[in-house]
Amino acid sequence: MTTAWRFAGGEATEPGAAQAEPSAVGEPVSEAPSGREPFVGARVGGAQVQSQNLSIWYGAKRAIAGVTLSIPRHAITAIIGPSGCGKSTYLRAINRMNDTIRGCRTEGTLLVDEEDVYGPNVDPVLLRKKVGLIFQKPNPFPKSVYRNVAFGVQLHYRATREELGKVVESALRQANLWDEVKDRIDDSALGLSGGQQQRLCIARALAVDPEILLMDEPCSALDPIATAKIEDLMFELKKDMTIVIVTHNMQQAARVADYTAFLYLGKLIEFNRTRDLFERPGEELTEKYITGRFG
């Protein structure tokens, strides 16, 4: 486990304080998964994001209803479910991007590295540095490729030109984009293709060195080739970071995710290793959904 990068203010909660509760949630991962063994989430030590009875309201409408889920570290976790089931809402709760939505209210507990994200001393600005978010539609800034990637770095650091150049290059390399854009680094990012723009958005997020990357249907606007590039990239990235991806494409979840959570009408129906969930769904609803009988 990497050293916790505290995003709360000086008086952060002590590491031990929040630890007692989650153990009730996590079920130990058995070494050799067999049969129908119930699986609620990753082992506590291996979980980086944990929600306990998390509910989210938009005004009077409840989008997420009491979801308890442990998202494992350094793995890809997919959240699937039909449109409007709350998967994006859940994802955006993790780095508090729901704060920007008027009338959105969150209840329950959401822990990132055992620290309550909605706790009193948490600065969402620092949380979001640690927990990056990739949007459904590529949204590069109307600036050059370089300025897009440099922007996030400059928010948090005073960097010299050389330092900045290095970070930009390494982020672009990490996102497998460097070779395609190194000759047009000062051109507008809006001139890139959709897939390149999305990888630029990933590079932009990587440049601030997040530990968790949230992806909200990152490939839904992309063609299959661009999608494959992003999926390859996710495999490389999960060595160093935890990835949570929302997708309405079940093939994609099956391809990339180590774990999959199925949400329906704001409730967590089932969470399991991807293979188990797809091959031996434990719930009838899950089976109906993954076999395409509704949704």
Next chain:
Amino acid sequence: MIPRSRAVRRLEEWTFVVGFLVAVGIAVLALAVLLGSILVAAWPRLTPAILFNYSNSTNPATAGYAAAVVGTLWIVGLTLLFSLPLGIAAGIYLQEYGGRGILSRILQAGVSNLAGVPSVVFGLLGLAVFVRALGMGPVVLAGALTLTMLVFPYVVITTQEAVRAVPQSIRDAALALGSTKWQAIRKQVLPAAAPGLLTGAILAASRAIGETAPLLVIGALFLQTFIPYGPDSPFVALPVQIYAYTILPVNQWGGVAAAGMIVLMGILFSFNAVAIVVRNRLQRQRW
């Protein structure tokens, strides 16, 4: 269902396009007639001397707008200096920070209503507050502050529109990288909104340059034979000077007044041209 007749639909289309063209044509024609008649009237007086002669009320041949041109530049320059930062800041607040609470709705209603207040009312307010209460006297600064109040709501409203037009996805992208709200606004929203902000500046300048009534009320001079030397100088502005010439009892001043209008429009157009060039450049290379 009965199919709609193609001929009728085509006729309808054609009729409306012609209608729109006629509307545009009338507007352009009116402007052309206006400019043409002013130009004809101004022609005999339209010499460089009109810019360098001071005002007088006895001889149209030696009358000019030297003091008025400088006065207008002072007034408009100071008005923009005050109203742009103030209006842009207020617009950002109302649009980005204000929320939908009762306070910001009151402020919003206030700004909208302020935009509809007749300009002479601002003149009276300026006279009471700046000229009298604050004891400035009828000087450039008092005029500029009065016009600042006048153009402020326009700057606020255009700022709000420009900022609102920036897609939410840009703000979200910045926030998701861990920017503070102000960093997102300062580094992404405002640059993207810059062309719209310049539109606000053009509107404000156009408004300020043509205002006559408030400056009359606060006590602009009619006959000024010196160049306004600073913010504390008595002044005359172009529209006031034009008005002053038109009310002279002798009927020989039409040409001088018309020439003043040409000068006024020349200043306005050149200011707008600069703003438009800057705006286009901003739009072309925003990165």
